[in-house]
Amino acid sequence: MRLNELSSAELHRSLAQGLGLQTGPFRFHIRTRIPGVVSGLSQLYSDFEVGNFDFYDFHVRIAPPVGLRRWFRPQVNFWMDEFSPFMPLPADHAFAQLEWGMNWCMAGHAHHYLMFHAAVLEKNGQAVILPGDPGAGKSTLTAALALSGWRLLSDEITLVDRNDGQIVPLARPVSLKNASIDIIRAFAPQAVIGEAARDTHKGTVAHLKPPGESVARMSEKAKARHIIFPRWQAGATLSTTPHAKADAFIHLAGHAFNYNLLGALGFDMTARLLEACNCQSLEYSRLEDAMDFFSELVA
Amino acid sequence: MKKSCADLLHALTHPQAMASFTPSQWDVVVRQARAAGVLGRLGALAQQHGLQQQLPEPVWHALEADLTFAQQQAIAVRYELRRLDRALAKLGIPVLILKGAAYVAMDSPASDGRFMSDIDILVAKPHLMDVESALTGGGWTSQYHDAYDQRYYREWMHELPPMQHLGRHTTLDVHHNLLPETARIKTRPDQVIASSHLLPGTQCLYVPDELDLILHSATHLLHEGEWGHGLRDLSDLYLLIAPRAEQPDFWQRLADRASQLNLQRPLYYALVELRDLFRLAVPDNVLSTPNAILARLMKALLRRGIFSFYPDCHPHLTGIAEFALFVRSHWLRMPAHLLLPHLLYKFWKQTIASDKEKA
Numbered sequence: 141m142r143l144n145e146l147s148s149a150e151l152h153r154s155l156a157q158g159l160g161l162q163t164g165p166f167r168f169h170i171r172t173r174i175p176g177v178v179s180g181l182s183q184l185y186s187d188f189e190v191g192n193f194d195f196y197d198f199h200v201r202i203a204p205p206v207g208l209r210r211w212f213r214p215q216v217n218f219w220m221d222e223f224s225p226f227m228p229l230p231a232d233h234a235f236a237q238l239e240w241g242m243n244w245c246m247a248g249h250a251h252h253y254l255m256f257h258a259a260v261l262e263k264n265g266q267a268v269i270l271p272g273d274p275g276a277g278k279s280t281l282t283a284a285l286a287l288s289g290w291r292l293l294s295d296e297i298t299l300v301d302r303n304d305g306q307i308v309p310l311a312r313p314v315s316l317k318n319a320s321i322d323i324i325r326a327f328a329p330q331a332v333i334g335e336a337a338r339d340t341h342k343g344t345v346a347h348l349k350p351p352g353e354s355v356a357r358m359s360e361k362a363k364a365r366h367i368i369f370p371r372w373q374a375g376a377t378l379s380t381t382p383h384a385k386a387d388a389f390i391h392l393a394g395h396a397f398n399y400n401l402l403g404a405l406g407f408d409m410t411a412r413l414l415e416a417c418n419c420q421s422l423e424y425s426r427l428e429d430a431m432d433f434f435s436e437l438v439a
Numbered sequence: 440m441k442k443s444c445a446d447l448l449h450a451l452t453h454p455q456a457m458a459s460f461t462p463s464q465w466d467v468v469v470r471q472a473r474a475a476g477v478l479g480r481l482g483a484l485a486q487q488h489g490l491q492q493q494l495p496e497p498v499w500h501a502l503e504a505d506l507t508f509a510q511q512q513a514i515a516v517r518y519e520l521r522r523l524d525r526a527l528a529k530l531g532i533p534v535l536i537l538k539g540a541a542y543v544a545m546d547s548p549a550s551d552g553r554f555m556s557d558i559d560i561l562v563a564k565p566h567l568m569d570v571e572s573a574l575t576g577g578g579w580t581s582q583y584h585d586a587y588d589q590r591y592y593r594e595w596m597h598e599l600p601p602m603q604h605l606g607r608h609t610t611l612d613v614h615h616n617l618l619p620e621t622a623r624i625k626t627r628p629d630q631v632i633a634s635s636h637l638l639p640g641t642q643c644l645y646v647p648d649e650l651d652l653i654l655h656s657a658t659h660l661l662h663e664g665e666w667g668h669g670l671r672d673l674s675d676l677y678l679l680i681a682p683r684a685e686q687p688d689f690w691q692r693l694a695d696r697a698s699q700l701n702l703q704r705p706l707y708y709a710l711v712e713l714r715d716l717f718r719l720a721v722p723d724n725v726l727s728t729p730n731a732i733l734a735r736l737m738k739a740l741l742r743r744g745i746f747s748f749y750p751d752c753h754p755h756l757t758g759i760a761e762f763a764l765f766v767r768s769h770w771l772r773m774p775a776h777l778l779l780p781h782l783l784y785k786f787w788k789q790t791i792a793s794d795k796e797k798a
Contacts, residue, residue: 194463195469402507403514
């Protein structure tokens with residue numbers, strides 16, 4: 141059953157008891173009564189498969205903390221089972237906290253996969269990995285590509301399956317920060333963007349709904365063919381330079397969630413991934429130019 | 440309520456049973472195992488019994504994930520031991536490796552899929568200063584700079600304040616005894632050192648004799664107050680003992696050694712748990728009760744401590760039991776005239792002083 145087949149009342153009721161949600165290979169059991177989380181899920185996860193599953197990879201919960209902060213300047217907290225990895229946040233950051241919490245669950249536990257901190261999208265059977273330093277505009281670019289016919293595999297975590305080296309999609313919402321929220325609104329007025337959480341540790345954060353087709357194809361793996369290091373530079377004309385594979389290796393490994401933890405396997409998987417990929421650095425200022433570049437890349 | 444931990448215990452003792460668990464059973468077992476720190480161990484057991492293909496894919500992935508973590512940690516521990524050997528060889532004294540690191544060094548089944556947070560070593564007390572300075576030369580530094588903490592460890596405990604390597608950030612606990620200086624039970628670390636065995640390929644690293652390894656594991660379970668690890672420690676003990684349990688003289692040798700080291704009590708309590716929870720066949724004559732009423736109380740407390748990692752497994756009153764065990768673990772460490780000022784100081788430090796620092 142898809143989430144949008146539930147009425148608002150049914151969704152509230154289900155989530156209060158706990159509702160299963162499938163994202164890529166993972167099944168989350170989500171329990172919450174926080175209205176902001178229910179509406180966020182309803183708006184951004186409407187195409188996702190939900191239901192009562194037998195086995196869940198992660199059981200998570202968003203709820204007010206015990207004590208005064210339930211009422212006075214209310215806060216919310218995230219739990220996986222009985223463990224709460226974060227400090228409580230203001231109640232209006234609840235949906236963002238669920239997103240971060242779900243990332244935390246995967247990054248800290250899903251070591252069947254090699255996990256890079258990078259976005260990844262696919263077109264014409266070719267996956268393109270976008271590693272990005274903070275501020276490089278990775279999420280903006282990811283959102284623009286997802287809104288331009290690319291299949292969104294993941295915005296934050298690139299999962300590589302240790303069995304076959306392929307990229308495993310998650311198809312979860314893209315996290316947009318600060319100015320990029322308005323940039324994406326201007327780029328694609330039809331884009332569905334959730335309620336913004338203001339004054340978070342990342343500034344203002346809002347999530348873009350993943351395209352329906354990306355969600356429908358979330359079980360379809362992809363082969364990585366390109367690794368592009370994007371950098372947005374005000375006023376720059378689009379230019380690319382070859383990116384040395386050794387440097388790309390260091391960057392990916394250094395920005396991975398579990399590269400060290402996988403030991404020799406992590407090294408081999410990264411090396412095999414790089415052998416199959418062409419690596420370039422991209423500098424651009426206009427999103428439209430970047431879209432053209434990526435279209436030609438996989439043409 | 441307690442019944443719901445039965446599947447996890449069954450998996451730890453009869454790994455083949457995992458092949459017939461339903462996904463709903465796994466949904467509970469994986470969470471319990473993760474909370475208890477034995478998910479990687481289930482992974483190791485599943486692999487040893489060739490069950491990977493018979494488990495639901497996401498379940499095997501969860502087990503495999505923690506197994507990978509534990510295997511990588513074992514590689515790091517072996518590396519760290521080589522560096523320790525190099526740093527301490529010049530002292531010409533035996534350096535005993537304890538617990539998790541010893542299991543890894545010995546390739547013991549108790550190392551399979553096991554997580555550890557630090558490396559524990561034991562040296563004779565007169566060598567403590569030399570060991571500390573040699574370690575400092577090798578890049579390990581003390582992490583506790585507070586004068587009170589330094590005194591707590593140095594005067595009262597059985598170990599130096601934890602040390603950390605500056606480059607690798609690995610934590611090292613340097614012990615000179617199996618129990619604190621101030622503990623009520625006095626054991627014999629000199630005898631444990633005397634019976635230890637040189638670790639092949641090293642110059643100064645030794646591992647305890649297998650009986651001492653068991654007794655130390657039982658002592659640790661009963662005295663350290665780390666209840667979140669209780670089930671994992673019990674599973675270690677099970678894996679250390681089970682392969683020996685059929686040997687004709689094993690139990691007698693174990694009991695004799697326990698009395699030589701004055702560790703009969705911790706052994707008794709640990710064996711009762713292994714018999715009741717892990718269905719280990721412990722001969723009755725090994726289980727001579729120290730004091731019937733006390734034994735029942737301890738068993739009730741200990742059971743709650745062992746299952747404190749997961750709410751479904753809690754019998755009633757776990758909070759009180761955990762507190763009682765916490766008080767007991769401190770009570771056994773220190774006499775009252777030291778313990779009360781210590782707890783008051785810690786309370787002051789954690790509440791009032793830390794608020795002042797924040798302000």
